[in-house]
Amino acid sequence: GAVVSQHPSRVICKSGTSVKIECRSLDFQATTMFWYRQFPKQSLMLMATSNEGSKATYEQGVEKDKFLINHASLTLSTLTVTSAHPEDSSFYICSAGDRVLPDTQYFGPGTRLTVL
Amino acid sequence: QKEVEQDPGPLSVPEGAIVSLNCTYSNSAFQYFMWYRQYSRKGPELLMYTYSSGNKEDGRFTAQVDKSSKYISLFIRDSQPSDSATYLCAMKQAGTALIFGKGTTLSVSS
Numbered sequence: 001g002a003v004v005s006q007h008p009s010r011v012i013c014k015s016g017t018s019v020k021i022e023c024r025s026l027d028f029q030a031t032t033m034f035w036y037r038q039f040p041k042q043s044l045m046l047m048a049t050s051n052e053g054s055k056a057t058y059e060q061g062v063e064k065d066k067f068l069i070n071h072a073s074l075t076l077s078t079l080t081v082t083s084a085h086p087e088d089s090s091f092y093i094c095s096a097g098d099r100v101l102p103d104t105q106y107f108g109p110g111t112r113l114t115v116l
Numbered sequence: 117q118k119e120v121e122q123d124p125g126p127l128s129v130p131e132g133a134i135v136s137l138n139c140t141y142s143n144s145a146f147q148y149f150m151w152y153r154q155y156s157r158k159g160p161e162l163l164m165y166t167y168s169s170g171n172k173e174d175g176r177f178t179a180q181v182d183k184s185s186k187y188i189s190l191f192i193r194d195s196q197p198s199d200s201a202t203y204l205c206a207m208k209q210a211g212t213a214l215i216f217g218k219g220t221t222l223s224v225s226s
Contacts, residue, residue: 034214043204043218043219044204046213093159110157110158
């Protein structure tokens, strides 16, 4: 089956620092990648959609200057949380749309960010 | 009204029971319907994928979509303790991102 990896799986950082999270599709090409955020016992909230080689599309209420998304290749997208604050602590999950089956999304294992 | 409604539970059943999970939705343009399973602190795992209406079966899992009623279901037969997880329904139009339900927490006791 399609595999999506995320790195790191867990990160703890100080307030004011920036954190980069990588999302890779390991055995398929993903023209579209999605970034979600999930709070405890809540569902996944879409943050942004990124297409390879173009700017990401952010959902309403998501600050694009705070959550920088780069989708440099068909297998890699990165999310950088800039100047992180404790309220940014959350579970961040990426998903990738299969190029062959574009309406199927496979999810990564998630990254737990804790900002002190 | 939210686009996708799902009862968060929790739902507790004994091992071997048949489990029924459901979602309703309001957007008649949704064409793709999925069920994901999510274990604690893990990413969602795709269980079932259905295009348009109808039934789909995979082992102990059966997904049903009734577009006329805007209602989808996931049935789990012979439930096992390892099925204990949160089940998320999700749906979308072509070319758009998935919209998720809140998820139903299922606990199967041995």
